[in-house]
Amino acid sequence: MTNILFAAGPDLWAEYEAPLRTALDATGLDYQLAYEADPESVDYVVYAPGSWLQDFTPYTRLKAVLNLWAGVEKITGNPTLTVPLARMVDEEGLTQGMVEYVTGHVLRHHLGMDAYIANPEQAWRPVVPPLAGERPVGILGLGTLGLACAEALSALGFPVTGWSRSPKTVAGITTLHGSDGLSEALENAEILVLLLPDTPATRDLLDTERLAQLPRGAVIVNPGRGPLIVDDALIAALDSGQIAHATLDVFRTEPLPAEHPFWAHPKVTVTPHIASETRVPSASRVIAENIRRGEAGEPLLHLVDRAAGY
Template sequence: MPINILFAARPERWAQYETPLTTALSDVGLDYVLKTDLLPEDVDYIVYAPNSEVQDFTPYTRLKAVMNIWAGVEAITGNPTLTVPLTRMVDAEGLTQGMVEWVTGHVLRHHLGMDAHIVNPDHLWQSVAPPLSRERPVTILGMGVLGQACAAALTSLGFPVTGWSRSPKSLPGLANEHGKDGLRRALATAQIVVLLLPDTPETENTLNADSLALLPRGAVLINPGRGPLIDDDALIAALDTGQVGHATLDVFRVEPLPQDHPFWAHPGVTVTPHIASETRPDSAARVIAQNIRRGEDGHGFLHLVDRAAGY
């Protein structure tokens, strides 16, 4: 008897995922039916995006697991009708690699001072060489899969990287900090800060007026994680005083970022439109297919979400 897999996401996503999922599910040897319109009582798995029309999971009486195609799960973890295992997207080939490339690119951009040469309307001859990477401390807030991958890439380029997480982690090759005292230490030396924390009640406004004041004057912020990690008003105030030298922001509390938001006009802010990383259908489909195969074989699912922690 085939397993029934419901694809529940925006209609345009089906066009992107149908062929990769069909290929990946067949490659792992599954006997399956994959549709966007299965009867709830017949569904075994849901390949899911939190902005889909499926919000009440109660009718899905034989559901075994929900496979999220996003890395972020904050929009679904609190759903009381979802009682089966929930997995998040961890995709080294696509999502992780994309984040590593974006973060590395913007760290190097700020480290090398590229903006002053790219936008130079007065044709100033600024013959000042940047320091070497070993002289530019970087702190990454959030030591999950993405944070660890970005830390490895930056370390390989010679940057001294400090990783901070809410709970202790042992990560060879990094200065590891955790907890409130660790956050103060991690920020105190950071000339560049990269935010890759999940969006939870505990992480909201991790960077606020008090924590921004801990940074060396003129430090740079790079946020490809989640918008609520930063207190917007506190950041603007810190930019205005020069406490923060520049902020490159890819994520925001409201997206798309409203046209009248101060970030657009502030000379110390670079806005990018949530492009730091994206789920790639081909590689994401392979992750999903392999996880369903594991579930059917009784091996347990990978990338399970801890709903109490929120990620």
């Protein structure tokens, strides 16, 4: 019997219990799935940030922790967690949702749609945008989500430059890495998409100096992590015209406080962390497959590199 503890809160338990059982039934495993369990009996923990479970020491039989979200910054530093940790990579739901969000907002800014959507004076302004091939797009972060977005935008004709911390080769995409590569990626990006994880190496990455490296009038789309951008530096860049607009889906504090200047800034679009929600049915299948693999002695998918933080 494989014992699985769902340690992700009562509301999520109500959403996930039936889909998880369906996905686990399909694996043929003999399992027990529960919201409460004797720690010494638990083989796998299904986890979400903010869970009541913070001390893993009593879980002496534990084989792996399976995170429900892509972000793992709230658990990677837990010193009591010594077993493998897998993050959520859900290409059916999470990845496709991110591709749709990023593609939609890149096209919105590329086509200048805001001028027509908000046009109370009924002004006739026939401004023709360049074609996609004349609009360089930069993507910081070439993990599963960044790569999928880069390929989608490239397929639409945008010249895409992707930057990652380590070297990568992707057909049809200009790939850069390292500090010199970051400067080059920024200098060429008329639209910049941020899809990096929140780690000590990426926190405050877009500060005053790096925002100044972007072409004047560039647009930023951030569905990655809030701490990637220095808020005050971004506001100053928006006020000066260095940045034309910022579409932000993630923030240092969520929900974004009512008094935060992003809410009222005319050049900021705030979306409430909706860029890529985990879809329960497909995420349940990802969790079930990893448990099946663990019980079969196969390598787990989407393991987190604790040293890198993702």
